[in-house]
Amino acid sequence: MSETILDLQDVTLRFGGLVAVDGVSMDVRQGEIRALIGPNGAGKSTIFNLVTGVYRPNQGTIRFGERSLNGVPPHRLAGLGIARTFQNIRLFSSLSLMENVLIGAHSRGRSGLAGAVFRLPPFRQEEENLSLQAWEALAFMGLDQKAGELAKNLPYGEQRRLEIARALVSQPRLLLLDEPAAGMNPQEKSALMETIRRIRDTGITVFLIEHDMRVVMGISDRVAVLNYGKKIADGLPAEVREDAGVIEAYLGTGGKRERRRTRPVVALPQVALEGGAGHAGN
Amino acid sequence: MAQFLQQMVNGLALGSIYALIALGYTMVYGIIALINFAYGEIYMFGAFTGLFLVLTWKANLYLAIFGAMAFTTVLGLVVERVAYRPLRRSRNAGRLSALISAIGASIFLSTLMVLLHGPATTGFPTLFQNRNFVLGGASISLYQILIIGVSALLMVGLDLFVRYTKTGRAMRALSQDADAAALMGVNTDLMIAITFAIGSALAGAAGVLAGIYFNAVQPYMGLMAGLKAFAAAVLGGIGSIPGAVVGGLLIGLAEIMGVAAKLSDWKDAFAFAILILVLLVKPSGLLGRSIIKKV
Amino acid sequence: MSTVDNSVSGAVPGAPAPRRQPAWLKLWPVQALLFLALLVAVWAVTEALNLVIPAYQGQILLFTGINVIITLGLNLITGVTGQLSLGHAAFMAIGAYAAAICTVSLHLPFALALLLGGLVAALFGVVLGFPTLRLSGDYLAIATLGFAEIVRVVNTNLKITNGAIGYYGIQKRVDLPLVAMLAVAAVAAMAWLENSRNGRAMRSVREDEIAATASGVNTTFYKIQAFAVGAFFAGVGGGLYAHTTTFIQPTDFGFLKSVEQLSMVVLGGMGSIAGTVLGTIVLTAAPELLRFMSNYRMLVYGATLIVLMIFRPGGLLGGVDLRDAVRRALMLGRSRTVRTSVGGDGQ
Incomplete structure (x- = not known):
C-alpha cells in the first residue's frame, strides 16, 4: 500500500446545535482516486471545507503528509499542494480563461508590487513561466482555444473544466473535486472520468465528492460513505455497494421511517445507485 | 444624576429623529439591498413641505406633519420610479450603478430646493407655546414630548404593520428571498414601492419634527442627517427594524453626551466613531443577522 | 518519501505564439528609456500648450490631471x-x-513633501484597510464613509x-507639465500593476474571495495593499x-x-x-462646461448621473475592450485570441 497523503482523525464540526461532521476518520493514499459519497446534507462538502481551512474543526486533526493542517491559513494550502473545485462553480467570471488560470497559479509565483511596477527581468521571467504553465493547464483541459474568452460566457460543462484547469495549474499533490459531474450529460461524464484518470496518471492524488454512482463506481479506488455527518462505510467500490448500512442510508428501511421523514431529498441518489450497480455489472 | 437624566431626555429626542430616518434606510436595504442616498433629501423636503404649509396655509401641527408625510410619500415613489426601478430592470446594472443613481437623485433634489428656496436657513414659525415640565429633576419640553411621542407612535405602527398585515408579511418574505417571494405571488414592484412610500413618509415626519425642534430648515440639512441615520441603521444592524430604532437612539444619545462633555466641536465624529468601533466588534451590527459564509 | 512528477506539462506541445515584437524592444533598459522619453514628450507638449491656451482652460486641465491621479487610486480600491x-x-x-x-x-523640498503626503495617506490606508478584514460590502462602505467624516472633523479641530x-500660505508649486507627467506616470504604473501577478490577485478578490483563497491568494493582504496604494495616489493628488x-x-x-470621485470611477467604467x-x-x-447654466448646473449634473446609470449602467466604457477597439479601428487585424461577445457585459 502506498503512503497516506491526507489523514483525518476523529474530526468533528458543529454549527450551533447541529453536528455537521461527527467524529470522522478517513485517509487518502498517495496516487489513488478516493471518493466520498452520501445523501444530500450528509456533510461531504463540509469535509472539503474542513480540509481547505474554510471551517476549523471543533475537534480532531487533519494531516497533509507529515504536516498538521490545524491553524494553517486557507490561502497557504495551495502552496502546500492542495487544490480544489467547488460544488457550485466559483470562477472569476468577468475575467478571461487565461486570467482565471493565471490566478490559479498564484502560489507558483512570488513577485509583488515592486516587480509589477518596475518590471525588471526576474519579474518578466516569472510572468512568462506562469503564462506557459497556464497555457499547459488550459490545453490539458482542452480549453486553450478559448483562452481569451470571459469565463462567464462559457457553457456549463466547460466552466467545470476551467475550474479543474485553475486547480491543476498550481501543480497540486492533492486535488479535491466537489461534484465535478453535476449537471453534465452522459458524454461529458465519460470525458470527465477519462480526464480524472489522466490527472491521476500525472501523479496527482484525486479526492472527489460525487452523486453520480456511475462515475464514482467507475473510477474510484476506494469509496467512503457519509450519513448524518458520520462515516458509515469505507472500502472498495464493490464492498461499499453491498454494504447493508449504505443501502439503508440511501433507501431507508421501515424501522428508520421516523428519521427519513426529515430528510429533504432521497429519490435522486436512489436512482443513481441503481444506475451504478448496472454499470458495474458490465 | 439629574444632569444625566436631562441628557438622556435630550438624547432620546434627537435619537428619535435619527431613528425615524434610519427606518427608511433599513427597510429599503432589507428588501432590495440598496443604500437609498436620497433619503436625507426626502427628509429635507418633508421639513420644507411642513414649513410651506404652515407659512402659506397657516396649517396647524397635525396638518403640517400629515401634509409633509403625504408629499414625501409621493416624492419617494417618484424617486423610486425614476432613479431606481429602471436600474432594477436592467440586467447589466450592478449595485454600484444603483448607488450612483441614488447619489444623482440626492444631488438633484438638494439643488432643486436651493433653486426653489435659496440656500439660506429659515426658522420654523411657532406652532404652539413650548413649555417645560420637570420630571425627576430633568426638564422635558413639550417639543421633546411631541418628537418622542410621534416617533414612538409611528414606530409602533410600523412594527404592527410589518408584523400583522398581509402586505407586511409579503415585505418580510421579499427581504428573505426575493425570487421565492415572487414565485409565491408577491408583487415585487408593488411591495418595493410600498416600502419606499412608508420609508419616505417616516422621513417626511422626521423632517417636520426636526424643523420644529431645531427651529431651522435649509436645503443641505438632509446630508448630515441622512449620513448619521444611515450610520444608525448600520449600527443597529441594517435590515432590522428594531435595530434602526436602537441605532438611532444610541447615536442621538452619544451626540448629546458628547456635547455635554464640552466636545461639541467633535460631535459629528461621534456617530461614526461609535459605528466603526461597533462594526469592528460585531460586523453585522448590534441586532443584525450574521451572515454565514456559504461555500 | 518519493517526490512525484505531477506537472501536467508534456501533455501539450501548444505554448502560446510569441508576441511579434523586436527583441531589442523587450530589453528593459530600452523600455525604461522609452518611458522617460514619453514623459519628456508629455512635458514638452504641455509646456507648449501652457503658452497657447488661456489660463482658465489650463487650470481645468490641471485639475483634471490631479483628479486622474486621485481617481486611479480609488479605481484600484473599488474597481x-x-x-x-x-x-x-x-x-x-x-x-x-x-x-x-x-x-x-x-x-x-516640494518633491519630498509630495512623497511624504502620499506615504502618510498610505499609512492611513493601511489603518483603514484593517476593518476590511472583517467587513464587506456596504458595511465596509459605511466604515470608510465614517472614517472620512472623522478625518474631516479632526482636521476642523x-x-x-x-x-x-x-490652512493658507502654501506656495504655488504646481504647473500643468508637472501634473501631466505625474498623471501619465500614474496611468502607466496602474496599467503595469493590473497586468501582473499582484494585480490579478487583486481582481480575484473582487471576483470571488473564496475561490481566490483556494487559489492561494491572501485576500486580506491584497485588500490592505489596495487601500495603501490607492491612498498613496490620493495623497499625492492631495499634495x-x-x-x-x-x-x-x-x-x-x-x-x-x-x-464625486466615486462617480468619476463608476461613470467611466469600474475597474x-x-x-x-x-x-x-468628463x-x-x-x-465647468455647464457653468453658463449657473444655478441649474448641479441639477443637470445630478440628473445626468441618473440617466447615465440607466442607459449605461456599466459606465461609459463598461464592457468595451479598449485594446480591441483600437486594433479594429486601426485595421491591425484581429487579436490573437478570438473574443466572442465581450460587448454588452457591464460589470
Whole structure:
C-alpha cells in the first residue's frame, strides 16, 4: 500500500446545535482516486471545507503528509499542494480563461508590487513561466482555444473544466473535486472520468465528492460513505455497494421511517445507485 | 444624576429623529439591498413641505406633519420610479450603478430646493407655546414630548404593520428571498414601492419634527442627517427594524453626551466613531443577522 | 518519501505564439528609456500648450490631471479589488495637509513633501484597510464613509491644520507639465500593476474571495495593499491640490468630494483605467462646461448621473475592450485570441 497523503482523525464540526461532521476518520493514499459519497446534507462538502481551512474543526486533526493542517491559513494550502473545485462553480467570471488560470497559479509565483511596477527581468521571467504553465493547464483541459474568452460566457460543462484547469495549474499533490459531474450529460461524464484518470496518471492524488454512482463506481479506488455527518462505510467500490448500512442510508428501511421523514431529498441518489450497480455489472 | 437624566431626555429626542430616518434606510436595504442616498433629501423636503404649509396655509401641527408625510410619500415613489426601478430592470446594472443613481437623485433634489428656496436657513414659525415640565429633576419640553411621542407612535405602527398585515408579511418574505417571494405571488414592484412610500413618509415626519425642534430648515440639512441615520441603521444592524430604532437612539444619545462633555466641536465624529468601533466588534451590527459564509 | 512528477506539462506541445515584437524592444533598459522619453514628450507638449491656451482652460486641465491621479487610486480600491470606498477624499485630505505642513512648517523640498503626503495617506490606508478584514460590502462602505467624516472633523479641530479657518500660505508649486507627467506616470504604473501577478490577485478578490483563497491568494493582504496604494495616489493628488490652490480647508474634502470621485470611477467604467480617466475628464470638465447654466448646473449634473446609470449602467466604457477597439479601428487585424461577445457585459 502506498503512503497516506491526507489523514483525518476523529474530526468533528458543529454549527450551533447541529453536528455537521461527527467524529470522522478517513485517509487518502498517495496516487489513488478516493471518493466520498452520501445523501444530500450528509456533510461531504463540509469535509472539503474542513480540509481547505474554510471551517476549523471543533475537534480532531487533519494531516497533509507529515504536516498538521490545524491553524494553517486557507490561502497557504495551495502552496502546500492542495487544490480544489467547488460544488457550485466559483470562477472569476468577468475575467478571461487565461486570467482565471493565471490566478490559479498564484502560489507558483512570488513577485509583488515592486516587480509589477518596475518590471525588471526576474519579474518578466516569472510572468512568462506562469503564462506557459497556464497555457499547459488550459490545453490539458482542452480549453486553450478559448483562452481569451470571459469565463462567464462559457457553457456549463466547460466552466467545470476551467475550474479543474485553475486547480491543476498550481501543480497540486492533492486535488479535491466537489461534484465535478453535476449537471453534465452522459458524454461529458465519460470525458470527465477519462480526464480524472489522466490527472491521476500525472501523479496527482484525486479526492472527489460525487452523486453520480456511475462515475464514482467507475473510477474510484476506494469509496467512503457519509450519513448524518458520520462515516458509515469505507472500502472498495464493490464492498461499499453491498454494504447493508449504505443501502439503508440511501433507501431507508421501515424501522428508520421516523428519521427519513426529515430528510429533504432521497429519490435522486436512489436512482443513481441503481444506475451504478448496472454499470458495474458490465 | 439629574444632569444625566436631562441628557438622556435630550438624547432620546434627537435619537428619535435619527431613528425615524434610519427606518427608511433599513427597510429599503432589507428588501432590495440598496443604500437609498436620497433619503436625507426626502427628509429635507418633508421639513420644507411642513414649513410651506404652515407659512402659506397657516396649517396647524397635525396638518403640517400629515401634509409633509403625504408629499414625501409621493416624492419617494417618484424617486423610486425614476432613479431606481429602471436600474432594477436592467440586467447589466450592478449595485454600484444603483448607488450612483441614488447619489444623482440626492444631488438633484438638494439643488432643486436651493433653486426653489435659496440656500439660506429659515426658522420654523411657532406652532404652539413650548413649555417645560420637570420630571425627576430633568426638564422635558413639550417639543421633546411631541418628537418622542410621534416617533414612538409611528414606530409602533410600523412594527404592527410589518408584523400583522398581509402586505407586511409579503415585505418580510421579499427581504428573505426575493425570487421565492415572487414565485409565491408577491408583487415585487408593488411591495418595493410600498416600502419606499412608508420609508419616505417616516422621513417626511422626521423632517417636520426636526424643523420644529431645531427651529431651522435649509436645503443641505438632509446630508448630515441622512449620513448619521444611515450610520444608525448600520449600527443597529441594517435590515432590522428594531435595530434602526436602537441605532438611532444610541447615536442621538452619544451626540448629546458628547456635547455635554464640552466636545461639541467633535460631535459629528461621534456617530461614526461609535459605528466603526461597533462594526469592528460585531460586523453585522448590534441586532443584525450574521451572515454565514456559504461555500 | 518519493517526490512525484505531477506537472501536467508534456501533455501539450501548444505554448502560446510569441508576441511579434523586436527583441531589442523587450530589453528593459530600452523600455525604461522609452518611458522617460514619453514623459519628456508629455512635458514638452504641455509646456507648449501652457503658452497657447488661456489660463482658465489650463487650470481645468490641471485639475483634471490631479483628479486622474486621485481617481486611479480609488479605481484600484473599488474597481479592481472590489472594496467599495465612500471616503476616498479623506486620503486626499491627509495627503494635502501632510504635504502642506511639510513645505510650510518644515520647509522640506516640494518633491519630498509630495512623497511624504502620499506615504502618510498610505499609512492611513493601511489603518483603514484593517476593518476590511472583517467587513464587506456596504458595511465596509459605511466604515470608510465614517472614517472620512472623522478625518474631516479632526482636521476642523486640530491646531496644526489651523482648524475650520483653513490652512493658507502654501506656495504655488504646481504647473500643468508637472501634473501631466505625474498623471501619465500614474496611468502607466496602474496599467503595469493590473497586468501582473499582484494585480490579478487583486481582481480575484473582487471576483470571488473564496475561490481566490483556494487559489492561494491572501485576500486580506491584497485588500490592505489596495487601500495603501490607492491612498498613496490620493495623497499625492492631495499634495498637488494643496500646492495648486495654496489654500485648503476641511470642507474641501467632505463626503461630496468622495462621492464625486466615486462617480468619476463608476461613470467611466469600474475597474477600467481608460474608463476612470474618461469619467474623470468628463466630470471635471462638465461642471465647468455647464457653468453658463449657473444655478441649474448641479441639477443637470445630478440628473445626468441618473440617466447615465440607466442607459449605461456599466459606465461609459463598461464592457468595451479598449485594446480591441483600437486594433479594429486601426485595421491591425484581429487579436490573437478570438473574443466572442465581450460587448454588452457591464460589470
